[in-house]
Amino acid sequence: EVQLVQSGAEVKKPGESLKISCKGSGYSFSSYWIGWVRQMPGKGPEYMGIIHPDDSKTRYHPSFEGQVTMSADKSISIVYLQWSSLRASDSALYYCARHGGPSAWEPFDQWGQGTLVTVSS
Amino acid sequence: EIAMTQSPATLSVSPGERATLSCRASQSISRNLAWYQQKPGQAPRLLIYGASTRATGVSARFSGSGSETEFTLTISSLQPEDFAVYFCHQYNTRPPLFGGGTKVEIK
Numbered sequence: 001e002v003q004l005v006q007s008g009a010e011v012k013k014p015g016e017s018l019k020i021s022c023k024g025s026g027y028s029f030s031s032y033w034i035g036w037v038r039q040m041p042g043k044g045p046e047y048m049g050i051i052h053p054d055d056s057k058t059r060y061h062p063s064f065e066g067q068v069t070m071s072a073d074k075s076i077s078i079v080y081l082q083w084s085s086l087r088a089s090d091s092a093l094y095y096c097a098r099h100g101g102p103s104a105w106e107p108f109d110q111w112g113q114g115t116l117v118t119v120s121s
Numbered sequence: 122e123i124a125m126t127q128s129p130a131t132l133s134v135s136p137g138e139r140a141t142l143s144c145r146a147s148q149s150i151s152r153n154l155a156w157y158q159q160k161p162g163q164a165p166r167l168l169i170y171g172a173s174t175r176a177t178g179v180s181a182r183f184s185g186s187g188s189e190t191e192f193t194l195t196i197s198s199l200q201p202e203d204f205a206v207y208f209c210h211q212y213n214t215r216p217p218l219f220g221g222g223t224k225v226e227i228k
């Protein structure tokens with residue numbers, strides 16, 4: 001069974017750093033792009049970008065470029081999303097999701113359970 | 122950047138009735154459109170990709186149609202488990218983009 005399991009909820013203060021994770025199993029982890037998607041309460045998903053675990057190649061949405069960093073460790077089938085300095089506006093639910101095929105232009109066919117990030121002083 | 126507009130924002134439907142949801146792209150995206158269902162507290166679930174292909178395990182009640190800029194998701198006979206929010210997603214042009222969603226609620 002294909003699974004993406006994300007790290008648990010986080011509560012942070014503005015200015016702090018954070019790294020959340022997404023571990024894949026049940027498939028060839030290095031073969032599929034993994035994306036990160038932000039969802040604010042009551043809003044539609046927002047595409048943040050994707051990373052290919054095999055070579056860590058990334059493609060960021062312009063709105064998120066420079067704001068977050070995606071990385072991968074294919075040896076342990078994990079991708080990461082990190083912030084160097086959180087803002088209150090980063091408070092949201094973050095999903096990782098797998099592309100349904102090998103290209104960088106695919107729908108997301110498997111999703112993690114989501115990681116809630118709360119940034120508050 | 123392409124804009125994706127879903128309508129209506131909320132659709133009130135009785136169980137057993139048909140629901141028709143619309144997604145419009147501001148420019149042509151060929152057939153590179155997906156539909157997802159999201160229930161409260163859950164991650165989105167892929168229903169349709171390539172505008173009209175059902176994902177694995179998706180009920181035949183769900184059908185997708187359209188191309189270029191106009192797309193439709195039809196739920197033929199609403200079951201209690203179908204009341205949820207539905208999002209479209211274009212993956213034709215960088216950056217990929219989701220629509221704002223249509224909430225299907227019980228009438």
